[in-house]
Amino acid sequence: MLRIAVPNKGVLSEPAAEMLAESGYRQRRSTKDLAVYDPDSDTEFFYLRPRDIAVYVASGTLDVGITGRDMLMETAPVEGPSAVEVMPLGFGRSSFRFAVPVESGIDGIDQLAGKRIATAYPVLLQRYLAEAGIKAAVVKLDGAVETACRLGVADAVCDVVETGTTLRAAGLRTVGEPVLTSEAILVRRQGAEEIPAVAQLRRRLRGVLVARQYVLLDYDCPNELLEKATALTPGLEGPTVSPLQTPGWSAVRAMVPQGETNRVMDDLWELGARAILVTKIHASRI
Numbered sequence: 001m002l003r004i005a006v007p008n009k010g011v012l013s014e015p016a017a018e019m020l021a022e023s024g025y026r027q028r029r030s031t032k033d034l035a036v037y038d039p040d041s042d043t044e045f046f047y048l049r050p051r052d053i054a055v056y057v058a059s060g061t062l063d064v065g066i067t068g069r070d071m072l073m074e075t076a077p078v079e080g081p082s083a084v085e086v087m088p089l090g091f092g093r094s095s096f097r098f099a100v101p102v103e104s105g106i107d108g109i110d111q112l113a114g115k116r117i118a119t120a121y122p123v124l125l126q127r128y129l130a131e132a133g134i135k136a137a138v139v140k141l142d143g144a145v146e147t148a149c150r151l152g153v154a155d156a157v158c159d160v161v162e163t164g165t166t167l168r169a170a171g172l173r174t175v176g177e178p179v180l181t182s183e184a185i186l187v188r189r190q191g192a193e194e195i196p197a198v199a200q201l202r203r204r205l206r207g208v209l210v211a212r213q214y215v216l217l218d219y220d221c222p223n224e225l226l227e228k229a230t231a232l233t234p235g236l237e238g239p240t241v242s243p244l245q246t247p248g249w250s251a252v253r254a255m256v257p258q259g260e261t262n263r264v265m266d267d268l269w270e271l272g273a274r275a276i277l278v279t280k281i282h283a284s285r286i
């Protein structure tokens with residue numbers, strides 16, 4: 001039986017469960033459920049705090065888990081087996097960075113020396129400061145870190161930023177480059193042997209990622225333009241080209257990155273392709 005850790009709360013919780021459901025796994029009915037068993041795949045899901053997930057996976061009690069890259073790095077044990085990133089999952093994107101009050105005179109990370117920096121990620125922050133050779137006091141908080149400056153317990157914060165809305169609302173501005181960029185990831189115990197159930201999970205998750213990231217493009221194309229047209233739509237392994245009943249024309253089908261759809265359609269039209277159709281991919285195994 002495969003045992004998987006899934007975030008039970010926070011911003012990763014819903015999209016993680018959604019991705020697993022799209023991958024064909026049964027998910028919990030109520031947010032109060034602590035675990036659920038999916039008999040079809042013989043898989044048990046445990047709903048745990050994202051901060052704890054890498055700890056369970058590193059210990060070997062659970063086979064794989066979904067957590068944030070920043071959480072994995074924060075909770076990596078100093079000694080003994082650890083969990084490692086297996087694949088990025090394309091959601092929960094954020095960066096981990098320094099911020100100071102808008103009116104503060106601090107303009108660079110080196111000016112944080114001697115200051116108090118509040119964070120919910122003390123391990124990540126300490127490591128970064130040590131590597132950068134900056135001596136500063138780390139104030140460890142549990143959450144809502146952005147409020148620490150206004151309430152006078154810190155001069156700066158180091159926290160998760162997505163849209164920047166929370167920072168702005170707290171009267172803060174970012175300083176320096178991000179300490180790291182994060183997103184939801186699949187984690188496994190370092191050195192764990194590849195078992196068929198994990199390989200299948202990875203194929204299913206990759207299938208969802210591809211279905212989300214690509215669309216299927218169909219178009220008709222005069223044969224003399226095929227070379228140029230297929231260069232615009234190379235697909236993954238190569239486009240499918242089949243003859244149309246109309247002499248001198250072919251039908252082409254290829255996967256195209258979602259974000260490039262309109263540019264590619266415009267370029268194909270300019271070139272002389274016609275009947276350009278886009279179809280959403282519901283599922284895939286690549």
Ligand SMILES: Nc1ncnc2c1ncn2[C@@H]1O[C@H](COP(=O)(O)OP(=O)(O)OP(=O)(O)O)[C@@H](O)[C@H]1O
Nearest residue numbers: 009010011012050068071092093094143160162182
């Ligand atoms: N606004 C956000 N956008 C994207 N990812 C985020 C955001 N906030 C947090 N995350 C990511 O979610 C993961 C866990 O954060 P989350 O806020 O869910 O847990 P927490 O802060 O430990 O707990 P809680 O907020 O429930 O007290 C981290 O990997 C973090 O990078």
Ligand SMILES: O=P(O)(O)OC[C@H]1O[C@H](OP(=O)(O)OP(=O)(O)O)[C@H](O)[C@@H]1O
Nearest residue numbers: 143144145160161162163164165166167
């Ligand atoms: O840049 P934004 O889009 O505003 O998102 C970033 C905020 O989201 C998270 O907060 P969360 O809601 O998890 O609360 P917490 O600080 O208590 O963890 C994170 O800790 C930031 O505060």
Ligand SMILES: [Mg+2]
Nearest residue numbers: 010011143144
């Ligand atoms: Mg949070």
